[in-house]
Amino acid sequence: MKDKRKIPKPVIKRMGLYYRCLNKLYEEGIEYVASKDIAARLGIKSSQVRKDLSYFGEFGKRGVGYNVDQLMKKLEDIIGVNKIWNVIVIGAGNIGTAIVNYPGLKKEKFNIIGVFDADRSKVGKKLGKLSVTHFSELEKFFNKNIVDLVVLAVPENAAQMVVEELEKYNIKGIINFAPIKLRTKIPVEDVDITLSFKSLVFRIEREIK
Amino acid sequence: MKDKRKIPKPVIKRMGLYYRCLNKLYEEGIEYVASKDIAARLGIKSSQVRKDLSYFGEFGKRGVGYNVDQLMKKLEDIIGVNKIWNVIVIGAGNIGTAIVNYPGLKKEKFNIIGVFDADRSKVGKKLGKLSVTHFSELEKFFNKNIVDLVVLAVPENAAQMVVEELEKYNIKGIINFAPIKLRTKIPVEDVDITLSFKSLVFRIEREIK
DNA sequence: TAATTATTGTGAGTAAGTTCACAATTGAAT
DNA sequence: ATTCAATTGTGAACTTACTCACAATAATTA
Numbered sequence: 001m002k003d004k005r006k007i008p009k010p011v012i013k014r015m016g017l018y019y020r021c022l023n024k025l026y027e028e029g030i031e032y033v034a035s036k037d038i039a040a041r042l043g044i045k046s047s048q049v050r051k052d053l054s055y056f057g058e059f060g061k062r063g064v065g066y067n068v069d070q071l072m073k074k075l076e077d078i079i080g081v082n083k084i085w086n087v088i089v090i091g092a093g094n095i096g097t098a099i100v101n102y103p104g105l106k107k108e109k110f111n112i113i114g115v116f117d118a119d120r121s122k123v124g125k126k127l128g129k130l131s132v133t134h135f136s137e138l139e140k141f142f143n144k145n146i147v148d149l150v151v152l153a154v155p156e157n158a159a160q161m162v163v164e165e166l167e168k169y170n171i172k173g174i175i176n177f178a179p180i181k182l183r184t185k186i187p188v189e190d191v192d193i194t195l196s197f198k199s200l201v202f203r204i205e206r207e208i209k
Numbered sequence: 210m211k212d213k214r215k216i217p218k219p220v221i222k223r224m225g226l227y228y229r230c231l232n233k234l235y236e237e238g239i240e241y242v243a244s245k246d247i248a249a250r251l252g253i254k255s256s257q258v259r260k261d262l263s264y265f266g267e268f269g270k271r272g273v274g275y276n277v278d279q280l281m282k283k284l285e286d287i288i289g290v291n292k293i294w295n296v297i298v299i300g301a302g303n304i305g306t307a308i309v310n311y312p313g314l315k316k317e318k319f320n321i322i323g324v325f326d327a328d329r330s331k332v333g334k335k336l337g338k339l340s341v342t343h344f345s346e347l348e349k350f351f352n353k354n355i356v357d358l359v360v361l362a363v364p365e366n367a368a369q370m371v372v373e374e375l376e377k378y379n380i381k382g383i384i385n386f387a388p389i390k391l392r393t394k395i396p397v398e399d400v401d402i403t404l405s406f407k408s409l410v411f412r413i414e415r416e417i418k
Numbered sequence: 419t420a421a422t423t424a425t426t427g428t429g430a431g432t433a434a435g436t437t438c439a440c441a442a443t444t445g446a447a448t
Numbered sequence: 449a450t451t452c453a454a455t456t457g458t459g460a461a462c463t464t465a466c467t468c469a470c471a472a473t474a475a476t477t478a
Contacts, residue, residue: 007415008435016407020388034455043390046455047437054457062456063444079407080414098307104388104403149409173409179229179313181252189409191402194313198225198288200358200382200398205289206216217465243425255425256467263427271426272474 011052015079017042018049022072034065081109086146088114090162091153092122092132095177099151100127110149114141118158135162142169152176220261224288226251227258231281243274293318295355299371300362301326301334301341304386308360309336319358323350327367344371351378362386 021041025033035053039046053059053071056078060066076082087110089096099105100112115127118135125132133141141147150171154162159178166174166186173187182188230250234242244262248255262268262280265287269275285291296319298305308314309321324336327344334341342350350356359380363371368387375383375395382396391397 006434010435012411013404013408015411016401016404036455041390045437047439047458048435050455050457051436058457060456061444062442063446063454065455080410081407083410085406085410094307094310094312098303099402101303102402103303105406108403108406110403110406149406172413175405175409181250187409187412189405189412191405192225193308193311193400194317194319195222195225196384196398196400197294197314197317197319197358198290199222200384200396201289201292201294202221202224203396203398204381215464219465245425254467256428256469257465259425259427260466267427269426270474271472272424274425 007055011055014042014044014048014052015075018052019072019075019079019081022068022075025068026072030068032065033068033071035060037065084109084111085148087112087149087151088116088141088147089151089153090116090135090138091151091155091177092117092119092125092127093153093155096151096153097127099153100130113145113147116141118154138165139168148172150174152178152182154178156180216264220264223251223253223257223261224284227261228281228284228288228290231277231284234277235281239277241274242277242280244269246274290318293320294357296321296358296360297323297325297350297356298360298362299325299344299347300360300364300386301328301331301336302362302364305360305362306336308362309339322354322356325350327363347374348377357381358384360384360386361391365389 018038021038022033024041035046035049039049042049050060053066057074059071059074087105089099089112092100092115096115096117100115105112112130115130115132116135116138117123117132120134122132123134147169148171150166150173152159152162152174156178159176159180159182163174163182163184163186167184171186173189174182174184176182176188176190177192179192179194181190227247230247231242233250244255244258248258251258259269262275266283268280268283296314298308298321301309301324305324305326309324314321321339324339324341325344325347326332326341329343331341332343356378357380359375359382361368361371361383365387368385368389368391372383372391372393372395376393380395382398383391383393385391385397385399386401388401388403390399
């Protein structure tokens with residue numbers, strides 16, 4: 001591993017993919033795997049797999065491949081899945097509800113500990129084990145709980161205002177479902193599902209690969 | 210516009226962003242806009258905006274900017290928002306339900322015309338105006354309806370089997386929420402929300418920008 | 419009319435990301 | 449022990465994407 005190199009952003013997304021792939025291999029009882037096989041399962045090139053992993057260390061054995069169990073554990077450290085992240089969801093509409101109910105997040109150690117909404121008619125509504133709290137209770141909640149991440153699932157016109165409120169607290173990042181660019185110093189990851197639809201449609205219409 | 214150039218994939222995603230931005234400008238009553246202003250709203254460089262647009266034509270006026278209304282209409286043609294897309298959702302779990310109820314899609318001309326699930330206990334459940342149909346009715350449905358896109362919101366272990374079923378029909382694309390690589394000739398757009406969480410967490414932990 | 423200011427469109431230059439290609443290593447077979 | 453086949457890790461080449469910088473153009477002002 002040549003150190004100090006900056007890790008390309010796409011590598012980061014692929015690490016999660018590799019981790020999931022290794023999990024499956026482990027469940028299938030496979031002990032050693034070659035970059036070629038991982039690549040085939042993910043539909044990418046084997047050289048990509050090797051280079052990506054090489055940013056973090058030398059995990060393989062030449063002529064043999066990677067020990068599934070061992071590499072899995074390395075990836076756990078790298079992508080930090082072992083740490084439990086406390087998450088609150090702001091906005092209890094369709095997206096907020098789906099996030100709270102989505103079992104995949106819990107499985108990956110994202111622990112949802114609160115749901116907030118500004119709409120009084122939604123307050124008290126049960127979502128799994130949680131019930132919706134009014135947005136005005138946010139400060140009280142932050143005083144009593146450690147919150148790492150906030151899922152922002154509010155309407156577009158409310159998003160920037162909520163972010164400004166969030167800046168008062170000490171959160172580590174925001175997953176933003178509102179289709180606007182948030183102005184903030186807090187790290188933000190934007191998620192936009194309609195863009196995925198549009199992107200697909202564009203490819204279909206233009207036959208661009 | 211220099212023609213025949215292949216359009217970079219990231220440009221395609223940004224076109225949707227530009228369109229949405231233009232809509233807002235239009236609503237705000239702004240008649241002309243400079244690439245610099247669009248860029249500022251989206252948090253990117255103005256040269257990027259101009260170059261992206263230049264793949265499709267020359268829409269601006271030097272020294273003045275772009276006519277909002279006019280550019281909006283051009284973008285409509287380019288990204289094909291004017292066409293209505295018929296969509297079915299397979300899988301009526303959390304994600305499937307959220308997709309069906311998500312008003313953003315309807316607004317963008319993605320028209321959900323059916324929801325299917327293999328779980329008999331879900332069949333008949335009302336989701337907005339639609340009710341869940343059993344997966345075995347799929348063929349009958351395809352015989353009576355034109356379906357452009359399929360949203361795949363089934364568990365990971367069912368996804369590949371569903372895709373093989375879908376290959377019998379003449380659909381144009383798949384939005385895949387299952388965390389696996391689908392083996393198919395049909396154009397697929399993968400959506401993975403847990404990857405967004407992981408990517409954010411990775412950035413937070415490593416301070417990589 | 420000439421100067422001034424604003425802004426586009428794009429070729430050329432950078433930067434980022436991917437793939438190639440091969441020496442180095444490992445284990446198995448002869 | 450030697451050969452053979454498999455596979456890694458990585459520098460170098462290549463490809464893709466982004467940014468710069470400036471000529472060209474348009475509107476405004478003097």
